[in-house]
Amino acid sequence: MSVTNIVVDPQAGVVATGRLFSGTVKDGEAVYLINSRTQGRVQQVAIYMGPQREIVGHLSAGNIPALLGLENVKAGETLASVKQFIPFEAVHYVTEPVVTIAVEPKFNRDLPKLVEILRKLSLEDPNLVTSINEETGEYLISGMGTLHLEIANTLITKTGMEIVTSKPIVIYREAVRKTAGPVEGKSPNKHNKIYIEVEPLEDAVLDLIKQGKISEYGDKAEMAKTLRAVGWAPEEAKGVWSIDEPFNMILDVTKGAQYVQEVKDMVLAGYRWGIKEGPIAYEQIRGLKVKITDVSLHEDPVHRGPAQIMPMTRRAMFVAFLEAAPTLLEPVQKITTRVPNELLGAVTSVITQKRGKIVSVDQKGHLVSVVGEMPTAESFDLSEVMRSQTQGRAFWGLEFARWSPVPTSLLQTVVEGIRKRKGLSLEPPKASDFMEA
Template identity: 45%
Template sequence: SPVGKAMATCDPKGPVAFMINKIKVDPHAGEVATGRLFSGTLHRGMELYVSGVVNTNRIQQTGIVMGAERVEVEEIPAGNIAAVTGLRDAIVGSTVSSEQSMTPFEQIKHVSEPVMTVAVEAKNTRDLPKVVEVLRQIAKEDPTLQVTINEETGEHLMAGMGELHLDVTVTRLQRDRGVELKTSPPIVVYRESVGGRAGPVEGKSPNHHNRFYIEFEPLELGVIEALKEGKISMKMEEVERRKVLLDKGMEKDEAKSIVGYFGTNVLLNMTKGIQYLRETMELILEGFEEALKNGPICREPAQGIKAKLVDVKLHEDAVHRGPAQVIPAVRQAVQAGILMADPVLLEPFQNVYIQVPQDQMGGAMSEIQGRRGVILNMDSQGDMIILKSKMPVAQMFGFSGAIRSATEGRALWSSEFAGFEPLPANLLQDTVKQIRTRKGLKPEMPKPSDYLKVV
């Protein structure tokens, strides 16, 4: 393509191809988007397209990055790291171009997932608009942070990679933005999944005229990883997608039947020749997504579930198979199916690396093992021991102070996200009760029959 040729030669006269990898809020200039300019030339007043947005954004200031400083210049040719203002619709990973039809750069993939959440509110109600704006800005600056509004309570929820990440973010907000905040104790983010098979589970529409039969089972681990890494997408050519799925362990009939996915959950259409199904599929996917966004175990997101649509009975009149009929039927079938397929709760883990003198190693190991941690590896460098361990995030509250006490302040430690693993069976009931009680739900886990009642 013309853009591809211009990028290959780093042509300053070619179409603009600009990849944003950092956004920072400057108290005077506003949002400053920084990234590499692969082709074209940027200058003030230029109208550019941001990937995923129809309208253009106008560049207000152009500058180049020199160390920690941003130096304003009239124009920036290809090859430079540019820092510009005015791209109000851009986020980290956005592609900015003078060509609306340009294929965006690959999405930036973040290894870590948010595993801990705090509720944030303004100490003074008059600061509420400022808090909303500041949280929106911080979410743009830090892609590993997720900011959402709980529509039931009106709380602003901030999810991050751990206790330290959230503490640092809140401190920065209060210090740099001058906003006084109140935060709740941190809450661990869990995931719901299945450990066995179930179905076909029948989902009936409220008017009894439509029925959906769905089977459930765990999704292949290879497929889950490929979805996380962005190697599988509904935008891919079907032949290419099928090849990836087969390589990752999915059966041939299933690999060609995927109709949609949500996170790391997939929906397969295993039916043949069902009338009106094609025009109803969008509503089926909506019901599937609604059920998995807030799973039945304790309203946590679901992951790693394979749902197979094996039979469908639809009313011939479109009026009787609209959103109010199809979405609840599919949602209830999915919720009941998860509870019938050996439901499991997945908890987040972190790899914890501790560097400690040999004479303090015992204290560090005791601290790890006392928090349901496992020592994975032990290495020595001179007088220092490097411990690699894995620990559930739920047990890491207060770890920073505890490891300092256990090693007389001589330990250095760091952590990284290590994925989700099933919660031990002996902790499942108590954990589910705690989460459900915190969310204002009935403490007991629901039964499949609770979801299969026709409204």
């Protein structure tokens, strides 16, 4: 079954709706959530009759069941009665969260209620990401823009809760601009070594991931064939271990190394630890290809446990990352504006003053359609500026366009601003800071 919609009912709880493609589903049946790699149990099987939900207890293939009891299911999940099952193609969204706010209850007693509300919101809206800042304890909500976050705040306050929110914060991504490595990493006990090389993920491969044409859950031989078609070497194409958000890949290109498969999960854990918070500003890493070129592992499993392999992998990856011309990526918005002819100059001036550029200008009768791009960081006061410059006669809208490198002239200022906000030292670490003596 492919889950396409999640609704949180005040009485029934989470209701997962989707198409049942094969087999049957019934009350009390245990199912596997393939993408999240967990197991759940269906409490009730229902079907929607207009706005009403009718309990049926049992449905066969071809129907659209509404399942109750699967608390952590999300839209895009694949449900199956067997654990080893190839999932359906993932749901692809046009945009991704680029703006964050911190939210907290006005009264501490409401904190458990806020946590539950945020959990329900993130289930109903996959583009709304909730998380906890482990350094400060703040609850963070990330969305597609300030309007998206305002709607989320409204939904929270409609429950009767009073909340306090911070100013919007732009989300950045860390990336590299060239290849570096192989870099040697040593485990804390000095008994294990790993050699890692990093490079930017090719645009063609990024497109394949976005389009769902390659996935770690799909056929490995078919994925290798697809990657070879875009120029990957055969040993790289067949060595893919994992494809992780946001668009990172780790490959095993070792030759004849011992115990690699035994430490695979620990290496992956260290790699995911690293891409979650990069070394420059503790922002997520994007578009990185990590290659394990060689390993030297102790024969005794006691000396190559998680406490040894995970930090070793992360440190080696960070050294290579910092030697590969690291930078920050900022979200860029596409702005589409329609104004009378005489206000064309005012609109183009607003866009260019906000580090933007004009993509196209199209005359349509007495109106002009202007399409441009601008960084999300410059768009927070756009409504007021655009209204004042055009006397309120402009119709405009924003949508996520792409990630773009922060200009070199602004990079240091942006990095220092992020690190200061997170309570870190203003100076980013050097590669030598992660090297073993």
